[in-house]
Amino acid sequence: xxxxxxxxxxxxxxxxxxxxxxxxxxxxxxxxxxxxxxxxxxxxxxxxxxxxxxxxxxxxxxxxxxxxxxxxxxxxxxxxxxxxxxxxxxxxxxxxxxxxxxxxxxxxxxxxxxxxxxxxxxxxxxxxxxxxxxxxxxxxxxxxxxxxxxxxxxxxxxxxxxxxxxxxxx
Amino acid sequence: xxxxxxxxxxxxxxxxxxxxxxxxxxxxxxxxxxxxxxxxxxxxxxxxxxxxxxxxxxxxxxxxxxxxxxxxxxxxxxxxxxxxxxxxxxxxxxxxxxxxxxxxxxxxxxxxxxxxxxxxxxxxxxxxxxxxxxxxxxxxxxxxxxxxxxxxxxxxxxxxxxxxxxxxxxxxxxxxxxxxxxxxxxxxxxxxxxxxxxxxxxxxxxxxxxxxxxxxxxxxxxxxxxxxxxxxxxxxxxxxxxxxxxxxxxxxxxxxxxxxxxxxxxxxxxxxxxxxxxxxxxxxxxxxxxxxxxxxxxxxxxxxxxxxxxxxxxxxxxxxxxxxxxxxxxxxxxxxxxxxxxxxxxxxxxxxxxxxxxxxxxxxxxxxxxxxxxxxxxxxxxxxxxxxxxxxxxxxxxxxxxxxxxxxxxxxx
Numbered sequence: 001x002x003x004x005x006x007x008x009x010x011x012x013x014x015x016x017x018x019x020x021x022x023x024x025x026x027x028x029x030x031x032x033x034x035x036x037x038x039x040x041x042x043x044x045x046x047x048x049x050x051x052x053x054x055x056x057x058x059x060x061x062x063x064x065x066x067x068x069x070x071x072x073x074x075x076x077x078x079x080x081x082x083x084x085x086x087x088x089x090x091x092x093x094x095x096x097x098x099x100x101x102x103x104x105x106x107x108x109x110x111x112x113x114x115x116x117x118x119x120x121x122x123x124x125x126x127x128x129x130x131x132x133x134x135x136x137x138x139x140x141x142x143x144x145x146x147x148x149x150x151x152x153x154x155x156x157x158x159x160x161x162x163x164x165x166x167x168x169x170x
Numbered sequence: 171x172x173x174x175x176x177x178x179x180x181x182x183x184x185x186x187x188x189x190x191x192x193x194x195x196x197x198x199x200x201x202x203x204x205x206x207x208x209x210x211x212x213x214x215x216x217x218x219x220x221x222x223x224x225x226x227x228x229x230x231x232x233x234x235x236x237x238x239x240x241x242x243x244x245x246x247x248x249x250x251x252x253x254x255x256x257x258x259x260x261x262x263x264x265x266x267x268x269x270x271x272x273x274x275x276x277x278x279x280x281x282x283x284x285x286x287x288x289x290x291x292x293x294x295x296x297x298x299x300x301x302x303x304x305x306x307x308x309x310x311x312x313x314x315x316x317x318x319x320x321x322x323x324x325x326x327x328x329x330x331x332x333x334x335x336x337x338x339x340x341x342x343x344x345x346x347x348x349x350x351x352x353x354x355x356x357x358x359x360x361x362x363x364x365x366x367x368x369x370x371x372x373x374x375x376x377x378x379x380x381x382x383x384x385x386x387x388x389x390x391x392x393x394x395x396x397x398x399x400x401x402x403x404x405x406x407x408x409x410x411x412x413x414x415x416x417x418x419x420x421x422x423x424x425x426x427x428x429x430x431x432x433x434x435x436x437x438x439x440x441x442x443x444x445x446x447x448x449x450x451x452x453x454x455x456x457x458x459x460x461x462x463x464x465x466x467x468x469x470x471x472x473x474x475x476x477x478x479x480x481x482x483x484x485x486x487x488x489x490x491x492x493x494x495x496x497x498x499x500x501x502x503x504x505x506x507x508x509x510x511x512x513x514x515x516x517x518x519x520x521x522x523x524x525x526x527x528x529x530x531x532x533x534x535x536x537x538x539x540x541x542x543x544x545x546x547x548x549x550x551x552x553x554x555x556x557x558x559x560x561x562x563x564x565x566x567x568x569x570x571x572x573x574x575x576x577x578x579x580x581x582x583x
Contacts, residue, residue, distance in 0.1 A: 003197065029272065029325060036318070056307040064314020064347075068321065072340055075325055075333070130303065130364065 015041030028074040036067045176458040178297045219432050220250045233481050260420035272326035277425035280319030284433045286312045292367040294449045294461030305366035317343040324414035335413025339404035345495045350391040352503035356384035357444050370448035375536040378445040385445040392437040400483035442468035
C-alpha cells in the first residue's frame with residue numbers, strides 16, 4: 001500500500017463519517033461544522049488528484065463563503081443553542097427515495113467503468129494547467145457558453161438580492 | 171552551494187543526503203523535510219510575535235508620551251516572557267451553557283489560519299515553505315478560515331456581547347474580502363502567475379510603483395481583516411466588552427491575542443511580498459540569505475505603518491466602515507482591475523511597433539501603468555469632490571451650552 005492510498009483511505013473515512021454526522025447531528029451549527037469537515041475532505045481529494053486549483057477554489061467558495069453563510073443564517077434563527085425538536089418531517093420517505101435512486105444511478109453508471117482497475121495517467125505540463133483551464137473557459141469551441149450562462153445567472157441573482165434587500169420607496 | 175550564502179538549503183540538502191545514506195527512500199525523506207520545515211516556520215512565527223508584541227507596546231507608549239515596558243531586560247525587551255508565563259498559569263473558565271467543543275475549537279482555528287499563511291511566503295529566493303502554483307488563491311482561502319474562527323467564538327460563548335461581536339466581525343471580514351481579492355488580482359495580472367514566489371521573481375519593477383492603488387486597497391482591506399483599530403468594531407470595548415473574545419480566559423484568550431498580533435505582522439509581510447518586491451534587493455540573487463534581510467526590512471517598515479495607523483486613528487462607525495468598503499474600495503478595485511487588464515494587453519500589442527531596447531521595456535510598462543493609476547486617482551478625487559456631503563445638516567435647534575450656576579450670596583460675601 002502506497003502512502004497515497006493510505007491518505008486516501010483515512011480521508012475517505014473521515015469524510016464519510018462527517019457526511020453522516022451532518023444529517024444526524026441534533027444541533028444546526030454542529031451540522032454546519034461537520035459539513036465544513038466534509039468539504040475539506042473533498043478538497044483533499046482534489047489535492048490527491050493533482051488539482052490544486054480546484055482544492056483551493058473548493059475551500060474559498062464552499063468553506064469561505066457558503067458554509068459561513070449557513071452558520072450566519074443558523075445563528076439568526078431562534079433557539080439556536082437548543083437541541084430539541086424532531087429531526088425529520090413527514091416527507092422523509094420522499095427524500096430517502098430520491099437519495100436511494102440517485103445512488104443506484106451512480107452505481108449503475110460506474111459499475112462498468114474501467115477506471116477502477118487502471119492507474120491514473122501521468123499529467124503532462126503541470127505548471128501550465130491553470131492557463132489551459134482559463135483558455136478552455138473562454139474559447140468558443142469549448143466551454144464559453146456554460147461559462148457565460150453562469151455569469152448571467154450570477155448577475156440575475158445579484159440583481160434579485162439587491163431588489164429584495166433594497167429599501168422600498170413609497 | 172555554500173553554507174554562508176544559503177544556509178537553509180545547505181542544511182536541508184545535508185540532512186536529506188544523510189537520511190538517504192541511512193537507507194530511507196526519497197518520498198519519506200521529502201515528507202520528513204517538509205514536516206521539519208513546517209515546524210520551523212510555525213515556531214518562527216510564534217517567536218516573532220514575542221518580539222512584535224514588545225515592539226508594538228513600546229511604540230504605543232512612546233507615541234502616547236509614556237515609556238512603555240521598561241523593567242524586564244534592556245529597554246524592557248523581555249517583558250513578553252513574564253506575560254506569557256502569567257497567561258499560562260491562569261484559570262480556564264468555561265461559561266455555563268457554552269458549546270464546549272466549538273468553544274475550544276475557535277481559538278485554535280483563529281491562530282492556525284494566520285500561521286498557515288506563512289507556508290507560502292518566500293523569505294528568500296530559495297527559502298520558501300511550499301511554492302504552490304495557486305499561492306494567491308491559497309491566501310484568500312486561509313482568510314475564510316480565520317473568519318470562521320471568530321464567528322464560532324462569538325456563537326459558542328453563550329453571551330449576547332460575543333454574538334454581537336461575531337455578527338459585526340462577519341459583516342466586516344466578509345465585506346472587506348471583496349476588494350482585497352480584486353486588488354490581489356492586479357499583481358496576478360502584472361506578474362502573469364498565481365504563485366507567490368514567481369510574483370516576487372516578476373517584480374523587476376516593484377508592483378507598488380506599477381499599481382499604487384492596488385497596493386493601497388490591499389493594505390487597507392487587510393488592515394480591516396485583522397480587526398484592529400481603526401477597524402476594531404468587532405471588539406469595541408466601549409460597546410461590546412471585548413466582542414467575540416469576552417468569555418475567553420487564560421491561554422485561550424492568549425491564542426486570540428497572539429493570532430491578532432501575528433496577523434498584523436503577516437499582512438505587513440504579505441504587502442512587502444506582493445507589492446514591495448519581497449526578498450528582492452541588491453545582491454539578493456547571488457547571496458540568497460541576504461534576501462531574508464531585505465524581506466524583513468521591508469516587512470518591518472510596513473509593520474511600522476500598520477502600528478502607526480492603529481495608534482493614531484479613532485474607531486470607525488459601522489455605517490462608515492461598510493460605506494467605505496462598498497461605495498469606495500470595491501468600485502475602485504473593479505475599475506482598476508479592468509483598466510489594468512486592458513492597458514497591459516494593449517501595451518504588449520503596441521510595443522513591438524516601437525523601437526525600444528528590450529532592457530527598458532519593464533520600465534516603460536511600469537511608467538504606463540503608473541500614469542494610468544495617476545489618472546484613476548485624479549478622476550476618483552474629482553468624483554469624490556462633486557459628490558461630497560454639502561456641510562453638516564442641522565436637524566434641530568442647538569441646545570444651550572451648560573452654564574455654571576451663580577454661586578450663592580453667602581459664598582461671595
